[in-house]
Amino acid sequence: MNSVSIGTILKREVQNPGKTNSTPSLTEENIASDAHILALLKEHGSYDQGFRLLVKQYRERLYYHVRRMLGNHEDADDVLQNCFVKVYRNINRFQQNSKLYTWLYRIATNEALTFLEKRNRISTASLDNEDTNWNNRLEADHFVNEDKVVRILEKAIETLPNKQKAVFNLRYYDEMSYADMSETLETSQGALKASYHHAVKKIEAYVRENAEK
Amino acid sequence: MDKDKNIHKELEEISPFLAKMKGKKEEIETPENYFHYLENSVMQQVQLEQNPVLQKKEIRTISFWSRFFSLRVITGLASVILLIVVGIYFNQTAIDTSGDSLQFADLTDAEILNYLTDNVETLDIYSLSDLDVDDSILDVIDLEEGEGDYLFEESSMDIFSDEIF
Known part of the structure; x- marks a missing residue:
């Protein structure tokens, strides 16, 4: 566990923002356009090539999104693989009425929400125990960082209802516009703005309460 | 992805505290070469699903x-x-x-006679008596003199000896 105080960390981060952001950024050099991917997927001969490109293009962003929703690597890995297999089976149904990436995020989000519902149903623990379970999952996840602030923030996000968690993550981490979030979550932009506002307030309260403990 | 430029401004308005933390995003670590493994694993899964389709194609092009x-x-x-x-x-x-x-009744007398004549040496009287043969046919069979006497004598003696005495 990092022994540096929360205040020090916050001060350092304000001075050097974004240096530890692990979410891959989108640049022209490393990105094949969605149009190119879809063109490859339309041709029978280049279908697999197009799909492989799609996986390569979106694997990291979708992984981090799913991982934030589920809290550990193993579950995220399972869900993401299922997600890509479903994409493979159903890509022909994609009519381009929405953007490719919002369609992919929608599938990944739905897969993650379905998984969370199953996990919650299986768990007979109380809300307090659920909090303990989350802590246990974080402890058991060998690939999670040990930064206290981040862990408190993760715990705060975990207290949100599942769909609100998705709203917060898409806006806060993936910096998605409300228009795209609306496509992804099939919810009105007004409802999403309100949901995000409430989520931020809840998280702030949780972090303030737990940061100095 | 269309990143919303107003996101940070919006967050600052809602929660300046959380806006300050925004720079400190999480550092999610993954197993070494995980994304490479993920890509291959997904491709393997979808190729396994494709197999039945490929087999059908093979049959079509045979x-x-x-x-x-x-x-x-x-x-x-x-x-x-x-x-x-x-x-x-x-x-x-x-x-x-x-x-x-072919039944015995179907045989003509001439056929029976020929058969008996040809095989007389291998036949005995008991065999003949078992057959439902007309006596007139047996009369025709030419037995050599004395050839079958012992049979009669011996049997007659044995059979009636007790009666004499």
């Missing part, structure tokens, strides 16, 4: 001669040949065994 010599056709031909051979065999057997259905 040549006439390959189809002609396919296992199913060969098995079918072998079955037909076997049926023909078995049919011929049983038909032949039926012809051969048709003589067995």
Whole structure:
């Protein structure tokens, strides 16, 4: 566990923002356009090539999104693989009425929400125990960082209802516009703005309460 | 992805505290080479799903001669040949065994007489008596003198000796 105080960390981060952001950024050099991917997927001969490109293009962003929703690597890995297999089976149904990436995020989000519902149903623990379970999952996840602030923030996000968690993550981490979030979550932009506002307030309260403990 | 430039401004308005933390995003670590593994694993899964489709395509493109010599056709031909051979065999057997259905009553006297004449040396009186043969036929059989006497003598003696005494 990092022994540096929360205040020090916050001060350092304000001075050097974004240096530890692990979410891959989108640049022209490393990105094949969605149009190119879809063109490859339309041709029978280049279908697999197009799909492989799609996986390569979106694997990291979708992984981090799913991982934030589920809290550990193993579950995220399972869900993401299922997600890509479903994409493979159903890509022909994609009519381009929405953007490719919002369609992919929608599938990944739905897969993650379905998984969370199953996990919650299986768990007979109380809300307090659920909090303990989350802590246990974080402890058991060998690939999670040990930064206290981040862990408190993760715990705060975990207290949100599942769909609100998705709203917060898409806006806060993936910096998605409300228009795209609306496509992804099939919810009105007004409802999403309100949901995000409430989520931020809840998280702030949780972090303030737990940061100095 | 269209990143919303107003996101940070919006967050600052809602929660300056959380806006300050925004720079400190999480550092999610993954197993070494995980994304490479993920890509390969997904491709393996979808290729496994594709197999039935590929097999169907192979059947569609099979040549006439390959189809002609396919296992199913060969098995079918072998079955037909076997049926023909078995049919011929049983038909032949039926012809051969048709003589067995000939009854004694169907024989003419001349046939019986010829048979007995030819085989008289191997026949004995008991065998003949078992046959429902007309006595007149037996009378015709030319026994050499004394050839069968011992039989009569011996038997007559043995059979009636007790009665004499």
